[in-house]
Amino acid sequence: MLNMIDKVWIIPALMAVSFLVILFFGKRWGTKVTAGIGIASVSICLILSVVVAGNWINRVNNPPTGTALAAEIVQANGLTPQTGQTISEEVNAATKDSGETVATDSYGASDESVPPVVRTVTWFQIGGLQFEMGTLVDGLAAMMLITVCIISLLVHIYSTEYLRGDVRFTHYYAFLSLFTASMLFYVLSSNTLQMLMGWELVGVCSFGLIGHWWEEKKNTDAALKAFLTNRVGDIGLILGVIITFFAAGGSSFNVLHLNEYALSGNANTTLLLVGALCLFGGVTSKSGQFPLHTWLPDAMAGPTPVSALIHAATMVVAGVYLIARLYGVFFSGLAIGSSTFHYVAFIGGFTTIIGGLLAFVQTDLKKVLAYSTISQLGYMVMALGVGAWTAGVFHLFTHAFFKACLFLGAGSVAHACHHTFDMREMGGLRKKMPVTHATFLIATLALAGIFPLAGFWSKDEILAGSANGQENAYTIMLIFGLITAFLTAAYMGRAYWMTFWGKYRGHAHPHESPRVITVPLIILAGCAVVLGFTNFPKSFFGFKLPGSFTTRFEHFVEPTFAFPPIAHAPFTPWLAIASTILAAGGLFVAYQYYEKNRGPHGLTSRSKIAHAGYTFLENKYYLDNLYTGVIAGSTTGPLARAANWSNQNIIDGAVNGIGNGARKIAGVVYAVADQIIIDGAVNGSGQGSEGAGQLLRKIQTGKVQQYASILFAGAVVLAGVLVFVV
């Protein structure tokens, strides 16, 4: 088989070339060629990614041993040129450092850990130290490669129809290419500095694509908000990169080196704690964790395929990926699995609830999905926080597909309904758009976690991880998880019924979208059905498949090198049943309220009108009378409003307040300190010398004889001084 694993840099490079070609020639060659270039390059990337994944699987099955392994390890952890030890010493040190040799599995059993494939070149040198840039391929990277490529490809195809006739079609495709390149660059990074680079580059693409229709201020505001909020988190990322760099000896940014150091036992835990917290600041903004999640719903101002690709499936999981990639640092820095300080897990869990509740008060279909994304990202972070690495990453994997499907489905609906995402103007679309409806339904069920769709398996693993991790210390996370399971099903049910059932309430003439749009939907829905089986539990209600069919995802994706010892929660039947009941219950409740219009509507609706008043209802963050009544009637209503209020007023208000305050302070500083005090001193000295000049010019009469007199007088005085004094 073609060995791509050494030359994996070609994949992002290809997309970068595609970006440049589209940017410089796209306008000239027309939209068809532009889209063709984009699609062709992503397709090639997808094929190459599959090859890479194949190479990796092959490597896991036939791991290197002996000296080959030692050489690989030296190459991987990036110590080679710097320690000044001899190679053999390094190998010993490296093998020792790499710690556990995990992955004793029934299939492809091996006592050795499989080091990732790292290929580097010198990037720059400072103070004699060589810093390297390169690619790191392991199961996680390969999984991300495939995920990004598939979704990017589908979005490329989908966009040919969705953005047909758009003014900036070429720019759009250029940015899609650039985004894909940056994202692939990011996931293949072998060191944190490179990750930082990819991280910011995807942020720029996000900025450019949210602001795609920049004629409207609303969109550019959203783009700015997204970029600046992320920039705030990036402070944390930058500082985290710096702190971990120095903590691990100040000689290498290599991620494996950092992980190894963090897990080595003689690590400086205080530094690691600070470093990990700083890094988590970056995660908080990029992956929309509370309290920096506010940019994500606004980011929906961009074109829908972009929301699917960037703000649901790939870019926003960059933060989750960061934790997964630097798990050693987070694991020992934040003492995951050993302390009562569950920072990561708690923030993740809290975010799931916050996001889930907010999803109820949205009338904009995309915003529902956006808040759902926040909630699900919280789920992943929570999973990583409770030590269920595989569960978190697995959820990242499955979520990418069904959430992309939901977004693209929403786009398809909007495409049919005059580009509105307002669910109040939808309804009854299930007959008019059967394919969109079917795929949306499948993705909704997958997201809600209904057996046997993908979401069921990944969500269940997370819950099992929370239940079993660290001797049941994560009870609160488990509760968060279960509540979210209910909420997810309920708000998705709400969105689903409002969009596809009932009577059509809009003014357009909806029709099924063309095949360019539906085929990607079908593919994604298909993925949402089958991908859950990639990590089929070893024992499912006592049902056991052969070893070579269970937990394949865990086997191939979970690192075995420079990776902390984590427990793998077994499949927990009671949890699976409980979560399924909750999800079904959520769907049922939503069905009753939104479709059948049952429940205590009237009562709360009256009290609501009595108390909140007209202006409150006019507020665009609330639904109109009927829906407000329904939501107020549900138990989640007040909670959601409180969350929404705090979201809009406290957090967002603080952000705006800081912005306005900074502007005001800046105004004062500029007007008073700069212009009056400092500049005043400068001008004052100038004016002083001018005044002196004005006085002195009186003496200059232009009459030579006066000058001579003064000169003579001066000479006489000097002579006098000389004679009589000295």
Next chain:
Amino acid sequence: MFLNQFLLLAAILFCIGVYGVLARKNGVLVLMSIELILNAVNINLVAFGAYWHVNDLANVSGQVFALFVIAVAAAEVGVGLALVLLIYRNRQSINIDDVDMLKG
């Protein structure tokens, strides 16, 4: 040596010169007064030169100095007269009080 007499003469000449420079308005007269000042200096130079080197008559540095001054003075008068001439041409006057264009 009669050094004092020379110095007295020079001082008188110098004072006349200074008076001329400071008080007279006629440009030519001012120039002439400057000449007087210079010549006063020359007398001093020669006198001092002779006085210091009374035992070494071959050393004529004072006189040489004076010669230099005379040469420079000649050049200076040349330039000065040219200036006066030009001023006269332009303003039909050689009253130096009229030439105060450099007033601040």
Next chain:
Amino acid sequence: MKDFLNSWGISLMVFLPLVGALAMLVVPKAKEQFHKVVALAASLVVGFIGILLMTNFDYDASGRLQFVVDMAWIPIINSRYIVGIDGISLPMIALTLLIVPLCIIYSWNRFPEPKNPKAFLILILILETGMLGSFVAQDLILFFVFFEVVLLPMYFMIGVWGGEKRQYASLKFFLYTLFGSALMIVAFLALYFLSDKVSVDGQMMHSFDVRLLPELATGISTGAALWIFGGMFIGFGIKVPMFPFHTWLPDAHTQAPTVGSVILAAVLLKLGTYGFIRIAIPILPGAAEKWAPFIGLLAVIGIIYGALCCLAQTDMKRLIAFSSVSHMGFVMLGIATLTTFGFQAAIFGMVAHGLITGMLFFVAGSAKDRYHTLDISRLGGMLKSMPRMGWILGFSVMASLGLPGLAGFWGEFPAILAAYEPGLGLNVAFFRVLMVIAAIGTVLSAAYLLWMYQRVGFGVPSKEFEEDPHLHDVTFSEWLAWTPILILIVVLGFVPNIIFKVTDGAVSRTISIVNGLGG
């Protein structure tokens, strides 16, 4: 070839622009085409010599001065004509050699009022001599002379070709920098008289030789060294400009003609930071250590303060000028750490800032030519009326806010990184606080730049400019002048080693001098 370069290369490079200027001096100013061609040719030939020097430069020994010429100049005070290039000066020279021809190309058909290309181009050439001379001089007096040579042409450029308040601005620029120079020369003289003597032709004399002074100055008492460093600090700090000596900069930039702004931002400001790295710190490391926390503090105040002032600006050019204060703060922070990382960051930051801010000023100047105003509230929709220029502005904005993958990042990130572990006996906790504040500065810089871009680039053009026929997209000469800069910003962003590798040897040497003799 090598011999020729060794003995004549640098001198030829430095003084050839003057020869060009002399040739132009004797030709009447009506022959504009002649003047343009001669000026461009002179700058290109100088660039070619520079390239020859760079290709013959021994990169493995970048810590060593190369192509050194050492001749008697003013024997009575033992000031010598010593020039040479090492890894620190090489990037700065390359930057100068690039920017000057591009400026000439840019102004080819658009000399600002009152036209007169002859005088304008002569000034640019004199500037080039001054800038190159400052970067190669290894003798304090020689350095000072070149440093001052730069001043006058820039004064005239602002004062004659500038905007409405040009006289105020040019005078302020001139007097402010002159004030700094005065203190600087006093410091140089003090250094000269207080340092040990060396033997010159059997005679013991004081020396201005930058190469020898680090050793000779060890005998200076701590108190005196602190004062001397203070003098140089003000002299160089005004040029940088450091907070609170920065107020000449916004006025000068706002009033200067486009090309003047570009040269000012791209090269002139670097003379100050270069002075710190080349002269002040290696010669007086002990004093530098005492001053460093203060410099670091002012640098960080500059970062935040400059950014805040940017947020309050209504004029695009003035905003960019204030952003220089902020960005040079990062450079100074890097220098204040006294580490290889910090110095490397500073040098990279100097080059990057030169390219990026130069680019921003180019775009601002071109925008002013078309809109006849740079009032941010009146602009808008540049992407619509001039899409290419809008893109270029957007690109430069992204570069300026320190996006990884573009040049600006490599000036900021290593500087912040260096502040984590400052050199010598500097207070670690204090510098870590500075590090965090500097990191916050990156957010502010994103805020003001994007805010500016949102109102200039995005949106739709206002009524005023909707149908304005002057709003044509990037012209040929603009493309010619801008493309190299744009390409370099990307290339340096992805391959930072182009600069880091060159400077590494020289910086390591400087730091070892600092460590060996200071503290």
